[in-house]
Amino acid sequence: MVRFPPTRDAALARLAHFAPRAGAGYEKNRNVDPGPDRPAHVSGLSPWLRHRILREDEVLAAIRSRHGTEAAQKFIQEVFWRSYWKGWLQMRPVVWDSYRADLRHWLDAVQTQSGLRAGWEAACKGETGIDGFDHWAHDLVHTGWLHNHARMSFASIWVHTLRLPWEMGADFFLRHLIDGDASSNTLSWRWVAGLQTRGKAYLASTDAIEACSDGRFAPRGLAREAVPVVEEVVPDLVPLPMTLPFDPALPTALLLTDDDMDPRFLIYAGLNPVATATLDATAGLSPLMPAGQVAAFKRAAFGDMQTRFEAALGPVTQGLSSPQALDAWLSRTGAAQLVMPFVPVGPGADLLAHWSPAVPVIRVMRAYDAAAWPHATHGFFRFRGQIPALLRQIPG
Numbered sequence: 001m002v003r004f005p006p007t008r009d010a011a012l013a014r015l016a017h018f019a020p021r022a023g024a025g026y027e028k029n030r031n032v033d034p035g036p037d038r039p040a041h042v043s044g045l046s047p048w049l050r051h052r053i054l055r056e057d058e059v060l061a062a063i064r065s066r067h068g069t070e071a072a073q074k075f076i077q078e079v080f081w082r083s084y085w086k087g088w089l090q091m092r093p094v095v096w097d098s099y100r101a102d103l104r105h106w107l108d109a110v111q112t113q114s115g116l117r118a119g120w121e122a123a124c125k126g127e128t129g130i131d132g133f134d135h136w137a138h139d140l141v142h143t144g145w146l147h148n149h150a151r152m153s154f155a156s157i158w159v160h161t162l163r164l165p166w167e168m169g170a171d172f173f174l175r176h177l178i179d180g181d182a183s184s185n186t187l188s189w190r191w192v193a194g195l196q197t198r199g200k201a202y203l204a205s206t207d208a209i210e211a212c213s214d215g216r217f218a219p220r221g222l223a224r225e226a227v228p229v230v231e232e233v234v235p236d237l238v239p240l241p242m243t244l245p246f247d248p249a250l251p252t253a254l255l256l257t258d259d260d261m262d263p264r265f266l267i268y269a270g271l272n273p274v275a276t277a278t279l280d281a282t283a284g285l286s287p288l289m290p291a292g293q294v295a296a297f298k299r300a301a302f303g304d305m306q307t308r309f310e311a312a313l314g315p316v317t318q319g320l321s322s323p324q325a326l327d328a329w330l331s332r333t334g335a336a337q338l339v340m341p342f343v344p345v346g347p348g349a350d351l352l353a354h355w356s357p358a359v360p361v362i363r364v365m366r367a368y369d370a371a372a373w374p375h376a377t378h379g380f381f382r383f384r385g386q387i388p389a390l391l392r393q394i395p396g
Contacts, residue, residue: 004145006297011045015054018045019063022067023075032149051260055368056083060079076391081184082183085181090240090376091377092237093345095186095187096182096345099167099170107168116164124137124172130219131220132150132209132217133154136153136154140154153204155188155192155202156201159192160226173185174290175285175291177294178294182344183346193228193229194228198234201226204222240373240374243370246337248269248271251336252274253276253359254266255276255338256278256341257343258282258298258301259341259343261301261305265364266341273313274334277326280319280320282347303318326357330359339362343363371393
């Protein structure tokens with residue numbers, strides 16, 4: 001049985017199954033990870049949300065209609081964490097660039113530092129001898145997913161007990177997680193390491209792991225102190241991009257990426273593309289080879305999207321992965337403009353940064369993002385204060 005079928009129908013079914021549990025039960029038990037073969041208290045919606053097969057606003061509307069805002073406030077906050085991370089990184093793209101540069105440094109270093117290489121390989125293979133950690137490494141590789149608390153504990157052990165570079169851990173996750181997202185993954189690992197909240201790192205403990213794993217794991221010998229990683233320069237904010245309108249009367253090509261697989265908001269705005277293509281930026285997740293299940297999920301999800309919207313998309317070309325392929329496709333369409341959902345900081349934006357299309361490009365930001373992202377200027381506590389106003393803009 002596929003744990004996360006890459007279809008919108010599967011996403012809606014998972015949402016319907018979870019919605020009754022999104023209230024007080026979620027708040028009380030969300031950190032408990034009973035294991036992959038037992039029902040968990042989390043939603044399990046992240047693979048579909050990450051690709052916007054299912055959108056944040058639809059999830060929020062469904063949960064609020066079932067529970068109201070107050071009873072489901074913890075789950076609502078968790079949904080908005082995704083928006084906060086994306087807005088935070090979008091206004092500080094140098095953080096992503098620095099992570100990528102530092103990762104390349106460490107991957108070069110393992111070629112000459114045998115101790116680092118041995119530690120890194122043991123961690124990735126789940127051969128450290130640390131209870132829980134090795135299980136999570138195997139589970140991640142085989143399923144493409146981990147419970148959020150397991151991710152936190154794994155990252156803490158990686159950084160503070162094994163003393164491995166956080167960038168290499170973030171890369172291990174991004175290569176294997178079906179819901180791997182540049183902003184959530186990078187910034188969560190920075191938080192564990194003590195970079196995101198300056199001077200405050202996350203330290204996993206035996207007692208916390210035992211309690212949150214429902215007694216399955218009780219690792220010994222964990223670090224008793226978390227020494228925060230020091231960042232020399234605090235990145236400056238850069239302004240969010242403006243969205244320009246597209247001209248529905250012009251022959252238009254549509255480009256979709258794995259950051260947003262739902263073109264309905266563009267179709268409803270009058271877009272009638274002469275042709276559509278999908279961008280395959282999977283190789284940009286890591287300098288190493290991403291797991292096959294990550295690419296397979298994206299391909300199948302794009303296929304499901306094409307089936308659902310084929311009548312509105314024109315001829316569809318799947319899986320373009322280079323500027324040259326994009327140029328050849330765009331030339332064949334005869335389009336006078338290219339429209340795409342806004343592509344946030346990450347592998348898709350990296351690939352597109354090397355492309356100079358021959359026609360104007362309109363990157364359309366969703367109203368949900370345009371409302372939420374500007375508030376990600378400081379910590380989540382300040383952002384959280386804007387949630388009531390943001391919810392008023394979402395029906396339900």
